[in-house]
Amino acid sequence: MKNLPKEIKCVIFDMDGVIIDSEEIHKKAYYETFASLGVHVSDKLYKSFTGASTINAFQKLVAHFNLDKNPETLVLDKRKRYVNFFENDPNLHLVENVEEIIKYFYQKGLTLILASSSAMVNINRVFNRFNLNNYFAAKISGADLKESKPNPEIFNKAAKLANVPKENCMVIEDSDNGIKAANDANIFVFGYANKLSEGQTLKNADAVIHNFLELKKVI
Template sequence: MNIKYVIFDFDGVIANTEESNGNFLAKAFNEYGIRFTKEDMYRLIGLNNSSELQGILNRASKQITMEEFMETRKKIGNTYENSKIQPMPGLIALIVYLRDRGIKMAIATSTSTKLIITALNRMHMLPYFECIVCGDMCDRKKPDPQVYQKAMEYLSAMPQDCIVIEDSTIGITAGKNAGAYVIGYGGSGIKQNREEADLIINTYDQCLHKIIEILNGCDK
């Protein structure tokens, strides 16, 4: 492998947002008497799909429009702007190592640009990334590879030169469909099927060691 680029998902990879996201969603659904379950949260991980949200809204005793629900969500707040948010343990050490080796980095996420830029600013992480591709910049969502293909295009990268780091089943599929080597990261603690990944790790210390092995293999 001739690794020149690493592309990160955001939620559950850069920051452990998924449980917090679920809690904010639960508060919004509760406004309409809807119980938001763990199964609902797991099903939504990695998705930016209004039809899934609408399916949950259909449990309400009265009809609720998506516009009404989104306004409620806005009033309640969100993880990226309103909660404590910090990088995953060990992530900064990995990023610094990659940067020092001249490897370019990007983010490819289904979450909206406004929220991702806000979160990265709060964590002082924007300077690390050559490009950021968000869900509202794409017309096709994961597991479609478009978000990763756009990141590769902006990086002027060939798929075989890229590592993708993902935590969700559909994100891993998207990375594989884009032609990248995919690392399935389990550090968020959310159970996901990561069997399709080329490599499965649970900490960024493990990830750093594996990437060092891969890069040393490239140098031989």
């Protein structure tokens, strides 16, 4: 476990399960797509997708079931289903207190970067709906990467975009894949214990929080 950096200059946020409670509608969209393919996806297999990009998840699925399907086509199918839920689910909301902590960091002059495996179209959909664009210096999507989480590429790229040394950065993640990516990028990572992020242990996080307001005490 690393110690919290003495001076934080950059905060790198994951999106799904950290900024927005969208895990449930992602799950509905995935399982609708699985049903359309006639495959039964176990909880264990589904949980292994958490934090990975959608293309990575469907590549795994096609290989696992030996499907004669194009993963890119399945991504588009799942995305349509997700958009339908996103636009028609009035209960979709930001994670509790995350907007307050985003504004707190922004007012302290910290550089905020979004580093999400989601497609940029989904990121923009969230950021536009909840008016978050002004607070973030940059947004990275799964499409900007050669490798998906747990590969550290996304966080290496985030630190570079922020133009901040890694020792002055921190990551907030809710998935074990994302935490491993931050570990391998050698950036301090807070695990956020979101009750909706199923099957995530957060065991390799440098610290675990249950409420974003806890961060005000340390930063």
